[in-house]
Amino acid sequence: MKQDLYFDFRDVFRIPRVALSGKKIWTHFIANVIGYIGFVIFSYIGILSSGYSFGGAFAEYHFFPFPYDVGLSTLGWIFYLIGGLVWVLAYYFANLAVARVTYKEFKGDFFYSSGDGWRFVKKHWHPLIFAPIAIVGIIVFFLVMAVIAALLGKIPYVGEFIFSLPYLLYFPVAVFVLYSAVVFVIVITFTPAIVGTSEEDTLEAVFQSYSLLWAQPWRLVTYEVIWSVLGTIAAYIFGIVMAAGVWFISFVFGMNWLMGDKLYRMIESAFYYLGGDSAVYHQFLNLFSSPFVQSGYIYMGGAEINVTEAIGAGLLALAFFVIMAVIVSYINALDSVGQTMIYLILRKKKDDENLLERKDEDELAEEAEDEEFDVDEDLDLDLDEDDEEDDIEGDFSDLDTDGSDEESTDETGFEGDEEDKN
Numbered sequence: 001m002k003q004d005l006y007f008d009f010r011d012v013f014r015i016p017r018v019a020l021s022g023k024k025i026w027t028h029f030i031a032n033v034i035g036y037i038g039f040v041i042f043s044y045i046g047i048l049s050s051g052y053s054f055g056g057a058f059a060e061y062h063f064f065p066f067p068y069d070v071g072l073s074t075l076g077w078i079f080y081l082i083g084g085l086v087w088v089l090a091y092y093f094a095n096l097a098v099a100r101v102t103y104k105e106f107k108g109d110f111f112y113s114s115g116d117g118w119r120f121v122k123k124h125w126h127p128l129i130f131a132p133i134a135i136v137g138i139i140v141f142f143l144v145m146a147v148i149a150a151l152l153g154k155i156p157y158v159g160e161f162i163f164s165l166p167y168l169l170y171f172p173v174a175v176f177v178l179y180s181a182v183v184f185v186i187v188i189t190f191t192p193a194i195v196g197t198s199e200e201d202t203l204e205a206v207f208q209s210y211s212l213l214w215a216q217p218w219r220l221v222t223y224e225v226i227w228s229v230l231g232t233i234a235a236y237i238f239g240i241v242m243a244a245g246v247w248f249i250s251f252v253f254g255m256n257w258l259m260g261d262k263l264y265r266m267i268e269s270a271f272y273y274l275g276g277d278s279a280v281y282h283q284f285l286n287l288f289s290s291p292f293v294q295s296g297y298i299y300m301g302g303a304e305i306n307v308t309e310a311i312g313a314g315l316l317a318l319a320f321f322v323i324m325a326v327i328v329s330y331i332n333a334l335d336s337v338g339q340t341m342i343y344l345i346l347r348k349k350k351d352d353e354n355l356l357e358r359k360d361e362d363e364l365a366e367e368a369e370d371e372e373f374d375v376d377e378d379l380d381l382d383l384d385e386d387d388e389e390d391d392i393e394g395d396f397s398d399l400d401t402d403g404s405d406e407e408s409t410d411e412t413g414f415e416g417d418e419e420d421k422n
Contacts, residue, residue, distance in 0.1 A: 005106070005356070007348040011341055012226045016234035018105075019330065019337040024098045027114045028329035028336070031094030035087030036325075040065060042083030050076035063274055063321075091332060092128055092192065097121050098336035099196030106344070107356050124195050131191050131205040135184045142177045146170070183209050186220075192336065193343040197355050212343075215350040223345065227338040235331045242327055246320075262309065269313035270320055 005011050043065040047057045050073040057065065072080060097117030104112035149170070153163040186209040194205045212220060254263045348354055359367075 005344065007345050007354075009223065009226060011345055012223050012338075013230065015227055015334065015338045015341055016230055018102065018341070019234070019333040020238075021101075021333070023101055023114045023117075024333040024337065025326060025329045027097050027101065027117060028091070028094045028332040029325055030114075031090040032087075032325050032329055032332070035090030038086030038090070039083040042079045042086065046072055046076035046079030046083070049073060049079060062272070093121050093125060094332065095192040095336045095339075096125070096128060096196050098333055099192045099340045102337050102340045103197045103344075103355075103360075104362075107360075120196070124199065127195050127200065127202040127205040128191055130202040131187050131209070132184065134202060134206050135180055135187050135209075139177055139180050139184070142173055146173075179213070183213055186210075186213050190339055190343055193340040196340060197344060198347075198358070199361055208347075211350065212346055216346045219346060219349060220342075223342045227342060231331075231334040231338060234334060235327075238330050239327050242323055246323065266309055266313045266316055269310065270317040273314055273317040274321060 040063065044054065044057065047065060048054060050071070097114065097120065100120045101112055101114065101117045104116075149162065149166075153159040155162065187206065190209060190212065191205050194200050194208050198204075198208075200208065250263065250267065253259045344355055
């Protein structure tokens with residue numbers, strides 16, 4: 001069933017609920033896992049290329065290599081940034097997939113799956129990369145022209161006039177460059193929503209980004225502020241609910257007459273597996289601490305555990321990683337759904353076009369298949385009618401032949417009787 005929108009600020013308040021979807025969270029979860037793996041691999045390559053040993057680096061950071069306190073070499077930072085870029089691209093592609101899933105749900109297609117969204121990404125990923133590059137290219141072009149003009153302005157006696165006479169031409173160009181810099185942020189933010197809802201190419205994504213900022217600046221800012229506040233509250237509540245589940249398990253299993261100190265040792269070791277002996281480790285402990293649980297395990301200073309407890313702590317670390325990834329994925333889903341919702345509203349406001357009423361490529365393909373099926377069916381019917389006509393004509397020809405034979409027989413027989421009489 002197609003969902004009706006108000007196409008105003010009231011729709012923005014639906015974002016947290018629409019984002020709370022298994023398909024959307026799962027889509028971002030897969031992207032986060034892939035991006036995280038790429039980030040860890042390239043980060044450790046960067047650390048090793050800076051002269052550090054793997055054992056020392058792993059003991060320090062474990063599975064969250066954030067070497068902000070390590071002096072990386074230039075090559076090390078390059079690898080580190082490549083790892084971050086891999087994670088960003090994974091999120092960006094998932095953003096497009098979730099935008100498409102959200103759009104199809106608004107159109108009433110609740111059977112549009114996460115896999116369908118990824119297939120859409122495979123077909124329409126190009127604007128996500130080339131639209132921001134196009135904006136950067138525009139800015140760089142005018143900056144290069146400005147540098148050339150400034151170099152000409154250094155010419156003695158003539159340069160003063162080269163600078164002052166066309167100043168009123170420089171001014172609008174400068175304003176346009178600054179405007180394009182803001183549009184770059186719009187492109188990064190809204191391109192997944194633009195492509196996911198209207199299937200636009202790179203040029204149209206750039207045009208729509210300029211148009212959004214020019215035609216609806218106040219609504220754009222207002223809706224983004226409302227979404228940011230709602231998203232922050234929703235993410236905080238979601239995180240509290242997820243953490244409360246961990247706290248409650250610790251409360252029940254951590255009672256002295258149940259697992260007691262064993263649980264606390266396993267939890268601390270699990271976080272140590274994830275973050276190593278770093279600030280991330282202590283942040284994890286503080287995040288999942290609870291007044292319902294004895295807080296002593298946070299400050300146990302890495303108490304010794306036996307082999308089976310170490311294995312259990314490793315499995316527990318994996319569970320904690322999944323929980324944290326789900327929280328991050330819901331935050332990502334909030335962003336994807338929020339920008340999609342806002343773009344649908346602003347597109348209606350500025351162009352008076354309801355994108356939910358536009359037939360997308362899937363619907364057009366279905367119509368083409370239906371028309372092809374109807375044509376084939378008509379051809380089959382025509383062929384059947386021709387076959388029937390041929391059968392009827394064949395029957396009549398047989399009747400004519402049989403009749404002529406009977407007549408000839410009768411005539412022959414009659415003549416034979418006459419001869420007998422004579």
